[in-house]
Amino acid sequence: xxxSMTEAQQHSYIANNTKADYLKRLRRIEGQxxxxxxxxxxxxxxIDILTQxxxxxxxxxxxxxxxxxEHMAHCVVNAVAAGGDEAQIKLKEASDAIxxxxxx
Numbered sequence: 001x002x003x004s005m006t007e008a009q010q011h012s013y014i015a016n017n018t019k020a021d022y023l024k025r026l027r028r029i030e031g032q033x034x035x036x037x038x039x040x041x042x043x044x045x046x047i048d049i050l051t052q053x054x055x056x057x058x059x060x061x062x063x064x065x066x067x068x069x070e071h072m073a074h075c076v077v078n079a080v081a082a083g084g085d086e087a088q089i090k091l092k093e094a095s096d097a098i099x100x101x102x103x104x
Contacts (some may be wrong), residue, residue: 039052
């Protein structure tokens with residue numbers, strides 16, 4: 001069954017202020033990545049670089065967990081309520097995403 005909703009309407013974080021929050025976090029992470037590049041170019045102390053890598057990793061994980069939470073709270077819940085094959089697809093997507101996060 002083809003939904004009449006547009007791609008943007010299907011993704012809940014676009015429909016509220018959460019999108020702005022994610023973009024703000026990602027821009028901050030982008031700045032951290034540039035800072036890491038400078039640290040390597042300037043041959044800063046390895047432990048200081050590793051500390052910044054850890055901070056950036058945690059920031060990315062926070063974005064990933066937020067997106068996963070949004071997916072579970074909206075996409076999965078709506079699909080399960082509707083039933084059918086879509087529910088199984090959304091549950092599998094969520095399970096696969098969790099597995100990727102755990103492995104990383």
